[in-house]
Amino acid sequence: MFKALLINKTDEAGYRCALTELDEAQLPATGDVTVQVAWSTINYKDGLAITGQSPVVRSFPMVPGIDFAGTVTASSHPRWTVGDQVLLNGFGVGESHWGGLAQMARVKGDWLVALPAGLSARDAMAVGTAGYTAMLCVSALQRHWADNDMAPGRGEVLVTGANGGVGSVAIALLAGLGHKVVASTGRPQEAGYLKSLGAAEVIDRGALSAPGKPLQKERWMGVVDSVGSHTLANACASTRYGGAVAACGLAQGMDLPASVAPFILRGVTLYGIDSVMAPMAKREAAWATLANTLDRQQLASITREIGLADAVAVGRDILAGQVRGRLVVNVNA
The missing domain is CATH 3.90.180.10 (Medium-chain alcohol dehydrogenases, catalytic domain)
Structure with a gap:
């Protein structure tokens, strides 16, 4: 039993x-x-x-x-x-x-x-699907940045749903790679926690969650979004020329009330990140990278x-x- x-x-x-x-x-x-x-x-x-x-x-x-x-x-x-x-x-x-x-x-x-060697079963589940999905998002952005000669320091990276599992791990990974991370959250009282993970700035999710203009001021070189709906649409609308957005969630909704403008006028790329049926080679690469790079003390925190x-x-x-x-x-x- x-x-x-x-x-x-x-x-x-x-x-x-x-x-x-x-x-x-x-x-x-x-x-x-x-x-x-x-x-x-x-x-x-x-x-x-x-x-x-x-x-x-x-x-x-x-x-x-x-x-x-x-x-x-x-x-x-x-x-x-x-x-x-x-x-x-x-x-x-x-x-x-x-x-x-x-x-x-x-x-x-x-x-x-x-x-993976060096990763305990407990730590693997502290990462879990959320952290593994964050790694898939970050990997997609890294490949895009490498192809477009966009090195760390060339712009800010937005992480939405920052207090959640995907957001928390994404912040730690991106900050560890040298990026300036901006965390979006509905819980501003958690700013200290998010900054301890490496976020350089914390913004209120209200700035992104309402309907916005099809094109907005360019800010992000990349985005990890686990929220969807208007948040994702606004993130795309404010991504810089040639930047990329990795979308992996729908906490706000599964609709996408967006315009084609960011994609055809600024060359923005939207990557859909699926963790459920991802090929085994991609899974194993993500887990190996997590085992080798994720700070265990930070994970514990x-x-x-x-x-x-x-x-x-x-x-x-x-x-x-x-x-x-x-x-x-x-x-x-």
């Missing part, structure tokens, strides 16, 4: 997520690798799944959790053997396939990434640990914007 969060949806009880005990025989039969989970995490999408505020869960019952890290206990996959340390992000886990907010998981071996039993309440908190940084879940606590 093992502990897990389990989501059920019935006509009688409605939508419900609760801590329960399951038998190993109940794990999905479609997986070829069984993992004893050590750590998981809570992301925005996990909050949606736990609360049912958005229909991210595709089938019921479902164990949520789009991330986990742990040890292989059984495998019929040629790449993995018992004792291997692995992690997983995305591939529909926690949405259409049982996920990581449990003490055990059974998944397809093709979805797993070897835990943005991370809070909770137990599996706390995850339901925290899922509600993250949607309410009451969580900063990263949350790691000790599934065995």
Whole structure:
């Protein structure tokens, strides 16, 4: 038997997520690798799944959790053997396939990434999908800047949704690369926290969240946006000639009330960043870079640990914007 969060949806009880005990025989039969989970995490999408505020869960019952890290206990996959340390992000886990907010998981071996040397399972989940997505965003911007001869110091880089997991890690990564980072947040009282990560300036999200002009004063050489909607439109409208925007989220909304003007008059590039189905080579490169460059003390400063039993309440908190940084879940606590 093992502990897990389990989501059920019935006509009688409605939508419900609760801590329960399951038998190993109940794990999905479609997986070829069984993992004893050590750590998981809570992301925005996990909050949606736990609360049912958005229909991210595709089938019921479902164990949520789009991330986990742990040890292989059984495998019929040629790449993995018992004792291997692995992690997983995305591939529909926690949405259409049982996920990581449990003490055990059974998944397809093709979805797993070897835990990078020097990175603990706990640190991997402190990074989680949010940090891995931030790395994909930063990598896209770096490639763009290299192709366009835009070195650090040539302009400011905007990070929206700065207090969230993606934003926090993006600030740390970009500042570490020598960029002047401007953090946009709806919680100005967190300015000290954001500056401790490397933000040079903190602005109120209200400056970006309302409808704006199709073209605005050029400011950003690059943007990491996890908010979408008017915020993303305004970020594009104020990006400098030849700059780039990496979009990875929709906290404000999935609409994009924008104009083509920034793209055809200033040569701005908009990169869509998908972390769920990203190719394995891109995943492994992102995780290797994170393991080699992310400051562990800084990572610890943005991370809070909770137990599996706390995850339901925290899922509600993250949607309410009451969580900063990263949350790691000790599934065995």
